Amino acid sequence: MSTDPLVVFTPSGKRGRFPKGTPVLTAARQLGVDLDSVCGGRGICSKCQITPGYGEFSKHGVTVRADALSEWNSVEERYDQKRGLKPGRRLGCQAQVMGDVVIDVPPESQVHKQVVRKAASARVIEMDPATRLFLVKVDEPDMHEPTGDLERLERALKKEWGIEEIRADISLLSKLQQVLRKGKFEVTVALHKSHTDSIPRVIEVWPGLHEAGIYGLAIDLGSTTVAAHLTDLVTGEVKASSGIMNPQIRFGEDLMSRVSYAMMNPGGDVEMTKAVRDAIDTLAGEIAGEAGIDPKLILETVFVCNPVMHHLLLGIDPVELGQAPFALATSDSISLAAKDLDLGTINARARTYVLPCIAGHVGADAAAVALSEEPGKSEDLALIVDVGTNAEILLGDKNRVLACSSPTGPAFEGAQISSGQRAAPGAIEAIRIDPETKEPRFRVIGCEKWSDEEGFWDEIATTGITGICGSGIIEAVAELRMAGLMDESGLIGSAEATGTQRMVPEGRTHSYLIHDATDEGGPRITVTQGDIRAIQLAKSALYAGARLLMDERGVDKVDRVVLAGAFGAHISAKHAMVLGMIPDVPLDKVTSAGNAAGTGARIALCNVAARAEIERVVRQITKVETAIEPRFQEHFVAANAIPHKTDPFPELAKIVPLPSPTFNTGGRDGGDGEGGRRRRRRA
Amino acid sequence: MSTDPLVVFTPSGKRGRFPKGTPVLTAARQLGVDLDSVCGGRGICSKCQITPGYGEFSKHGVTVRADALSEWNSVEERYDQKRGLKPGRRLGCQAQVMGDVVIDVPPESQVHKQVVRKAASARVIEMDPATRLFLVKVDEPDMHEPTGDLERLERALKKEWGIEEIRADISLLSKLQQVLRKGKFEVTVALHKSHTDSIPRVIEVWPGLHEAGIYGLAIDLGSTTVAAHLTDLVTGEVKASSGIMNPQIRFGEDLMSRVSYAMMNPGGDVEMTKAVRDAIDTLAGEIAGEAGIDPKLILETVFVCNPVMHHLLLGIDPVELGQAPFALATSDSISLAAKDLDLGTINARARTYVLPCIAGHVGADAAAVALSEEPGKSEDLALIVDVGTNAEILLGDKNRVLACSSPTGPAFEGAQISSGQRAAPGAIEAIRIDPETKEPRFRVIGCEKWSDEEGFWDEIATTGITGICGSGIIEAVAELRMAGLMDESGLIGSAEATGTQRMVPEGRTHSYLIHDATDEGGPRITVTQGDIRAIQLAKSALYAGARLLMDERGVDKVDRVVLAGAFGAHISAKHAMVLGMIPDVPLDKVTSAGNAAGTGARIALCNVAARAEIERVVRQITKVETAIEPRFQEHFVAANAIPHKTDPFPELAKIVPLPSPTFNTGGRDGGDGEGGRRRRRRA
Helix, strand or coil: CCCCCEEEEECCCCEEECCCCEEHHHHHHHHCCCCCCCCCCCCCCCCCEEEEECEEECCCCEEECCCCECCCCHHHHHHHHHHCCCCCCEECCCCEECCCEEEECCHHHCCCCEEECCCCCCCEEECECCEEEEEEECCCCCCCCCCCHHHHHHHHHHHHHCCCCCEECHHHHHHHHHHHHHCCCEEEEEEECCCCCCCCEEEEEEECCCCCCCEEEEEEECCCEEEEEEEECCCCCEEEEEEEECHHHHHCCCHHHHHHHHHHCCCHHHHHHHHHHHHHHHHHHHHHHHHCCCHHHEEEEEEEECHHHHHHHHCCCHHHHHCCCCCCCCCCCEEEEHHHHCCCCCCCCCEEEECCCCECCECHHHHHHHHHHCHHHCCCCEEEEECCCCEEEEEEECCEEEEEEECCCHHHHCCCCCCECCCCCCEEEEEEECCCCCCEEEEECCCCCCCCCCCHHHHCCCCCCCEECHHHHHHHHHHHHHCCCECCCCCECCHHHHCCCCEEEECCEEEEEEEECHHHCCCEEEEEHHHHHHHHHHHHHHHHHHHHHHHHHCCCCCCEEEEEHHHHCCCCHHHHHHHCCCCCCCHHHEEEEECHHHHHHHHHHHEHHHHHHHHHHHHHCEECCHHHCHHHHHHHHHCCCCCCCCCCCHHHHHCCCCCCHHHHHHHHHHCCCHHHHHHHHHC | CCCCCEEEEECCCCEEECCCCEEHHHHHHHHCCCCCCCCCCCCCCCCCEEEEECEEECCCCEEECCCCECCCCHHHHHHHHHHCCCCCCEECCCCEECCCEEEECCHHHCCCCEEECCCCCCCEEECECCEEEEEEECCCCCCCCCCCHHHHHHHHHHHHHCCCCCEECHHHHHHHHHHHHHCCCEEEEEEECCCCCCCCEEEEEEECCCCCCCEEEEEEECCCEEEEEEEECCCCCEEEEEEEECHHHHHCCCHHHHHHHHHHCCCHHHHHHHHHHHHHHHHHHHHHHHHCCCHHHEEEEEEEECHHHHHHHHCCCHHHHHCCCCCCCCCCCEEEEHHHHCCCCCCCCCEEEECCCCECCECHHHHHHHHHHCHHHCCCCEEEEECCCCEEEEEECCCCEEEEEECCCHHHHCCCCCCECCCCCCEEEEEEECCCCCCEEEEECCCCCCCCCCCHHHHCCCCCCCEECHHHHHHHHHHHHHCCCECCCCCECCHHHHCCCCEEEECCEEEEEEEECHHHCCCEEEEEHHHHHHHHHHHHHHHHHHHHHHHHHCCCCCCEEEEEHHHHCCCCHHHHHHHCCCCCCCHHHEEEEECHHHHHHHHHHHEHHHHHHHHHHHHHCEECCHHHCHHHHHHHHHCCCCCCCCCCCHHHHHCCCCCCHHHHHHHHHHCCCHHHHHHHHHC
């Protein structure tokens, strides 16, 4: 009596009986075990490495004898000598099942590897890339049965990999014959299988086994910066990340000024399209250089961006996005050839995927945030805010997700703030104001210490203190409020009213002096009444957007808040709530998602099913258009105040509002205090 | 009791009962009657014109009353005033069924029109183009339900035309928004539905109803000439035909010299690709200009060509085609964007279809001949010969079709013939030699008369007699044989042996003098021994190819012969058989198919189902490779003779072969005959 040996795979637990002599790879395939192979079982790609276990496995009811697998063979020997196999490892295509056996598939041998994201969130990206490698042996041409090389390649892919049909650009045809002959008709094919096209496309072909890897670029195309992550399409590993300024800035700082530029200047859209495409192409070359990778091995790109960037990237005049009803030329995702975007540095047949837009003001970047943060799978009601020049706001749980965007302006990024600057070494990023003395202490980027700690001034000697960045100004405004230097309406107090010389006259209003280095030729950093107004406008817009979604959802509180965007990672939750940027939730319910849009781009790059998923999700999102919703204006006006309820400082009421412009002007002209003197010097 | 009115459509005979008030177009659609409509029943496109019949129709069992259709309405009135309706015509979308009625669908209202081919064969092309027009009303954008313009266009196509999904290039997106707004959201869409892609592609979009038509180019890309037919994609009408020389000629006259050029010169293939693409682009512009059509209305191109032209058109180095095993880079048909072939003059999103190749030496041109001549549907065994620098030969009937190509060289086209020239005014195209007097009479292109008819010399005064073209040289050689001036081996007789001074010494051999205008400074036209050898080689190759297929098929005769190619139309069947170019069949079984390859291209352009059909047919054709088949050489050698059995002139035996080179040389130097004198004068 003979019973076929039992094969148990771990970690999947899949099991089955196979005739003696069955290669482990064959058994794995028949059981649907996730065991990789590029060479199709020829013992050359080494992707199918497995680790057999020996001894007793009571959990699986199996005792594995030492001869459960066939002996180490010459193919494995040669491979081990040439490249080295880890101890205990076998090649799944060579080792044959001879008796009951437990076989572990190590993570790196799985096709659908789990890649831990770098970001704070512990979620993983499952590898399921659109582009994969296949080694095939192609029949040589035969005069008696004349078929093209491409058709024989197609036949080989069908025979060896079950791939029925392929597409190939003519640019591939021009090299195919040479590559086939160079590889003695054994070639590695990079096939791109889109979720929207049933027929995979040949992206590249190399002679023999291609071992230099294949890569993709996840690109977060922002109004201000373009960030790219060069990602290994097999392992999911980020090989390099790099960013450049968006060269369109010279056509306008914010989105609407770029739309205006396109409206006012014939061909202006074409000019901006060329500028951004050139920049992306340059970035692609730089990032490949940084990682030491041939840019022609970049076979895919994924883009996330707001609607205006989306249109300008694709060469569509964004004029319709500048006026109601804000009609997108297309809202669905787009799959196209990277060369159609003039990306000439990367592979000539590389593919590009652009995530869908949610609405005329809510772009593919918001879709990427939704893909990364998955509000639609949340048990509790999450408010996700991606803060930028426009804030993208998502509110939802597994029942329903809503989205809008809100025009916060660039104040949160330190722009249009008197001492504002981008987050860079030397920028004040955190600040505390002592409610008693009204004196500030602060921290600058590039130094871990607070300004009142020993050694601070030595450590910042090289960078100096250059300005105040977005997170710093948010804290400053909130601290002014908590220190009783500013009233609920945002009006800043005078030195007389507040009893501190930090309050210096500035035109008809006052400013709070944080730091003055003018004696050493350095800057004088203040928070002006104008700065506060700018922050108030920004936070009101953000809050009004969130409120609008809450109204739409019929709730007046949320369970948790996620701050997305590079900036979101640096905001103090407490200060954001004091300021009224976000609705009140317990402090531990505010988390940062880091660059969630960029993470969404990486997910879409590494996992083709995620593309279908986000397209489905986007269709189900309820879109709310802030620009035409009267309640948005109401919320906006109502949100202007710095909320009282979160104010732990009752002495605020003591501040005497500045009575009249005359008083201020007089004070400024006649003042001989520190502030006045310095201001004159500056002039 | 009320019975719904009976509607009978002619010529289809389809019938059904419909409620009173049903528009005729609706009734037609429900019955599957082929009634065209671009505007979807809005009364603006006028494609659905029908002719109701009144009175008694005993055949259909219907008596049609005068009020069987609703009254002439204001839409029809307006249309008639603006553009005029033929008497008796109604618009099918406006006229409603009110009683039993017989409705005739005139040919021009059918989608699948039958277009009579110009060529001799009476077959028709059924219109079923890949690209068709659809007028749609697109929903205007709505902020409360934000979707892209493209997505709303897609929705409209689905709602009005049942088209589920569309593809659109980004170049279309860049104009879509403007066109939609210009057309007040009513646009005409040109959709291309390929037989290899289930999702149609938007090629163009125009505001409102597009009335300037859409066109396609059927292009026969030959080694020597490029011919294009500008075809109306709605009616199938050929609006203009034009041809230019293939500029690759400067890289080599025949295919193999071009392959050699590519092998010898790095980048030579790229150079030739650029040359031919530029020429085609220029030709496209010229032909559109000739027809008075905007070249941007050319939305499709179809190419037929031999394998080397095929590869050079597609930008593939043809080097593999120059050596066994003659591997094609791809043999299947190719569907691609015309811009990938650098055809910038026509529509930027125009599509291109290239017919499949049959084998390394049997190209898409042969496939086109198979599509046009349909040997696979023939009841009797047909031999189809497309004569050119390479001859494509098809042999088959409904049981089986075989194909090969044979390297005939350019002799049949008048090249490499001492007095040879292309078929153009002034060329001798037909010749008869009196078997008694051995005197020639001939006809030249551009004149209907024979040279011995009155007025001939006056009529040709302007063109003169410039040379001898392919059909002329074939007749000349056959006539020389029939006049007893040449033996079975092809050896030409001397003046002494033949008794005519027309035989003039020429080196070691003799020539036959047809016409001498050297006294007037004109040419001296002879048939030399070298010319005869060239024709013998060509005809042997052609015959050997045909024999090889006959062997393969196991037959020693065929039922009929079809001479294809522009040249084939001008060959005398009798002379071709005397010469032994083609196997013997009764004279009335030899027909000309005209430019069958070009016709095949037109069929593929006008009928998308024909593309699938020829792809299927090509896969079933038995390919025979002449280059490696030993029997080809045997047949070639055996076919060298000018067959005796068809020689009606027994006096041939009298010719005394020229005994020795010495004799000839002496004869030439010492000769004082007409020939000798004239030859010296030329030197």
